[in-house]
Amino acid sequence: MLSVKAFTFSPVQENTYLLYNEKRECGIIDPGCYFPEEKEELKAAVENLGLKPVLLLNTHCHLDHVFGNKFVHDTWGLTLHIHPKEKPVLDFAPVSGQNWQLPFDNYDGPLTWLKEDSVIRIGEEELQILFTPGHSPGSVAFYHEAGGFVIGGDVLFKGSIGRTDLPGGDFKTLMNSIQTQFFTLPDETKVYSGHGPVTTVGFEKMNNPYVKLY
Helix, strand or coil, X not given: CCXXXXXXXXXXXXXXXXXXXXXXXXXXXXXXXCCHHHHHHHHHHHHHCCCEEEEXXXXXXXXXXXXXXXXXXXXXXXXXXXXXXXXXXXXXXXXXXXXXXXXXXXXXXXXXXXXXXXXXXXXCEEEEEXXXXXXXXXXXEEEEHHHCEEEEECCEECCEECCCXXXXXXXXXXXXXXXXXXXXXCCCCEEEECCCCCEEHHHHHHHCHHHHHC
């Protein structure tokens, strides 16, 4: 089973996740560390927990989720894994950074494509790749059935949903992703979102006002 350690980074308050197994192998998901002290915090946590980073994943490639990709690559030599439809979003991220007055050095290394409905592993632990577009054209979520949780990106939040007014966003597509990919998981499944606190599938089914209105 995988353990989860979360960080909240950058002025955008993005959630970065470390997933690690009993052998201390770890995956880094959506490294949003922007400031030098945030990068040091992530590095110190990896070292203090005795972890060996083996996987770098993005749920999607909006700027706040990719700030730290290059740092992770340069520090641990990891290749970035994204869905193919996120490549244009990744390429546009530095422009977004300038527009938001948050310039950064983008990852420009090799890419490994994530395929929906497939499995990626940290050691022997499996993460199912769920295709969850709507907030971004190639958004994916990572479901760890054994641990009862999903790393969901900016699809579903506690009491809210991802915005759909950015390039490639679409409200109906997002709601379909929530209904078919998230709400088909067990109610007790924890949802670790890209922003805000952890929630559960069952809580959002019953209480999320956007879902109730749809």
